Amino acid sequence: xxxxxxxxxxxxxxxxxxxxxxxxxxxxxxxxxxxxxxxxxxxxxxxxxxxxxxxxxxxxxxxxxxxxxxxxxxxxxxxxxxxxxxxxxxxxxxxxxxxxxxxxxxxx
Numbered sequence: 001x002x003x004x005x006x007x008x009x010x011x012x013x014x015x016x017x018x019x020x021x022x023x024x025x026x027x028x029x030x031x032x033x034x035x036x037x038x039x040x041x042x043x044x045x046x047x048x049x050x051x052x053x054x055x056x057x058x059x060x061x062x063x064x065x066x067x068x069x070x071x072x073x074x075x076x077x078x079x080x081x082x083x084x085x086x087x088x089x090x091x092x093x094x095x096x097x098x099x100x101x102x103x104x105x106x107x108x
Contacts, residue, residue, distance in 0.1 A: 004093045006037050011091035014038040018088030021045035022081045029105070036107045040093045043105040044084050051099055052077045 011018075018041035020027045025045030028038035055073040059066035080096050087094045095101050 004040070004095075006040075006091070006093045008091065010035050011037045011093075015089060015091055017041075019085050021088065022048060022084045025049055034108055037091075037093060039105055039107040041084065041088050043103060043107070044096050044100055046104050047099045047102055048077060048081055048084065048096065050104075051080075 014028070014032045014035045014037045017028050017032045017035070017038045021038065021041035022045045025042050025048075028035070028042035032038035052074070055077065056070065059070040059073055062069075080099070084096055
């Protein structure tokens with residue numbers, strides 16, 4: 001995982017938009033779509049949402065073993081969200097471990 005470069009003024013101006021991207025991923029799409037920093041974190045938030053939905057659907061259908069693993073998958077997703085929030089609050093654009101290198105939302 002490598003840290004990408006970002007304009008410090010862009011990161012400072014859109015720091016809280018980046019943090020909100022991990023709670024509601026489309027906020028940066030509405031508020032700061034010209035910001036590379038905000039779009040990066042919107043992409044990370046969307047990846048996290050898709051991971052959470054996929055884990056809950058797949059593990060929810062698997063009897064017993066899936067139901068046992070489901071809380072751990074949700075804790076891992078929460079951990080990734082906290083990691084992303086910390087990176088955004090610090091003005092960094094560092095991909096999330098495991099899922100962060102996929103791009104669904106292009107940055108300007």
